[in-house]
Structures are given as C-alpha cells and as structure tokens.
Amino acid sequence: MNIDEGLLHSFGAEAKIYKKREIIFKEGDHAQYYFQISKGKIKLNNYNEDGKEFIHNILGKNQSFGDPLLFLDHPYPMNAICLEASEIIRLPKGNFIEMLKKHPELSLEMNACFSQQVYYKFVMMQNLSSQNPILRLKGLMDYLKSYHDGDCTHCFTIAFTRQQLANLTGLRVETVIRTLKKMEQEGDIIFKDRKILY
Known part of the structure; x- marks a missing residue:
C-alpha cells in the first residue's frame, strides 16, 4: 500500500530515520503505527526454534508493512528489520483509523493490497510444500x-x-x-x- 505522504503528514505522521539492522518492531509487539517506507529496505522475518531465519518478505520504497495487525488485537508474528539505512513514515494507529474514516477510498485500496498479500502467502505455501x-x-x-x-x-x-x-x-x-x-x-x-x- 502506498498512501500519499502529504496526506499521512496531515493526519500526524512523522518521518523516522532507522539505521541498518535496526529493529522497527519485533515479534510479540502490538501494532501501534502504520508504517510506510520512504527510503530503504525492510525485511520481515522470524526465527525457528533452531535459530534459523525465515524471511517472509523484503520491502522497499513506497511499500507499507504491518498494516493488517492494525485491525486485529494480536501481536506481530514477525520482526521488521532494516536491511539498510531507511526513512520510514509512521502514523499512530488512532490517526490511521481516523484517516480511513475520512477517506474511505483508501479502504478499497487497502483491501486490494491485503488480497495481494493473501495471494502471495497461498502461492508461497504451495511452492514451499x-x-x-x-x-x-x-x-x-x-x-x-x-x-x-x-x-x-x-x-x-x-x-x-x-x-x-x-x-x-x-x-x-x-x-x-x-x-x-x-x-x-x-x-x-x-x-x-x-x-x-x-
């Protein structure tokens, strides 16, 4: 999902700079922000009981991450870590929900984005089997x-x-x-x- 940065800022978003390898959120944290990449690359990962890393996705400029958890009361099932120095726009959860109420067309775009993510998961599960x-x-x-x-x-x-x-x-x-x-x-x-x- 890519939301206009001006619109995000008008609802109280801030741009935050992260260093390479810096953790944005970790498995078990609760969703507090909508995150959108302005510059850089992020990986979503977790580790199995043997310590082996599994990467769920690698995302770049103009992509968002962690959004589905803004609608659930569940902790993140993965980590978000910077692969390089990155600038991330983050909008507090309450402000994000308010923005969606005032701009319902964004909900349709978000549904399309979530559908693409679900499709990706199905394709990857089929191939990984x-x-x-x-x-x-x-x-x-x-x-x-x-x-x-x-x-x-x-x-x-x-x-x-x-x-x-x-x-x-x-x-x-x-x-x-x-x-x-x-x-x-x-x-x-x-x-x-x-x-x-x-």
Missing part, C-alpha cells in the same frame, strides 16, 4: 516477476542475495547455489554481473 528446490525458487521468482510489466525471458533482475533466497524459500544457501546453477544450465535463468536474470 514442494520438496523440489527448483519449484520453490521458480515459485518465488514467478511471484516477484508478476509485478514486472511485460512478458519476457531473462529480463527481470532478482534483487536478492543467495542467502535471502534461501531464507525466503526455507532452503539452505548451498542448495540455492546448486539449484541456481542447474536452473542456468536448463535455461531458466542467466547470470549477468553476478545478478540473476529471470
């Missing part, structure tokens, strides 16, 4: 590419590290590296300047 690492990686890449205009081969840059791909798919980084090499041999991807083109 596969034992085949190629299907897991292709599922993630297909989803990421779905936001790219045009239907082309090897034109979409996957902007994640091998480790991030592993954390997003629940695979080991060694498995991701081997699988990407196999996908390259099969013509699914190409490598250019250490970037993956899908």
Whole structure:
C-alpha cells in the first residue's frame, strides 16, 4: 500500500530515520503505527526454534508493512528489520483509523493490497510444500516477476542475495547455489554481473 505522504503528514505522521539492522518492531509487539517506507529496505522475518531465519518478505520504497495487525488485537508474528539505512513514515494507529474514516477510498485500496498479500502467502505455501528446490525458487521468482510489466525471458533482475533466497524459500544457501546453477544450465535463468536474470 502506498498512501500519499502529504496526506499521512496531515493526519500526524512523522518521518523516522532507522539505521541498518535496526529493529522497527519485533515479534510479540502490538501494532501501534502504520508504517510506510520512504527510503530503504525492510525485511520481515522470524526465527525457528533452531535459530534459523525465515524471511517472509523484503520491502522497499513506497511499500507499507504491518498494516493488517492494525485491525486485529494480536501481536506481530514477525520482526521488521532494516536491511539498510531507511526513512520510514509512521502514523499512530488512532490517526490511521481516523484517516480511513475520512477517506474511505483508501479502504478499497487497502483491501486490494491485503488480497495481494493473501495471494502471495497461498502461492508461497504451495511452492514451499514442494520438496523440489527448483519449484520453490521458480515459485518465488514467478511471484516477484508478476509485478514486472511485460512478458519476457531473462529480463527481470532478482534483487536478492543467495542467502535471502534461501531464507525466503526455507532452503539452505548451498542448495540455492546448486539449484541456481542447474536452473542456468536448463535455461531458466542467466547470470549477468553476478545478478540473476529471470
């Protein structure tokens, strides 16, 4: 979701600067703000009982995060951590609800955004249930590419590290590296300047 920054500020939002690796909220916290990225990158993650990281999503400029929890009385099921120095606009929960009441068209946009998130979760759950690492990686890449205009081969840059791909798919980084090499041999991807083109 991307709400006009001027509108957010008119309802009392503030821009806050976060450092790389700084935690915006952690698993177990209660939602107190609407967050929208003005600059930088954020990862939503948590850790299993063995300490292995699972990344739910990586978000960038003009994307919001944590919004669904503003409508529930549940704690966050994940952490939000800066991957780089970031500027985040945050609007207190009460002000956010007031803004939605005065601008109901935003609720429709938010519903579309939530629907997209639910769709992503279904696609990822389906792909993560596969034992085949190629299907897991292709599922993630297909989803990421779905936001790219045009239907082309090897034109979409996957902007994640091998480790991030592993954390997003629940695979080991060694498995991701081997699988990407196999996908390259099969013509699914190409490598250019250490970037993956899908």
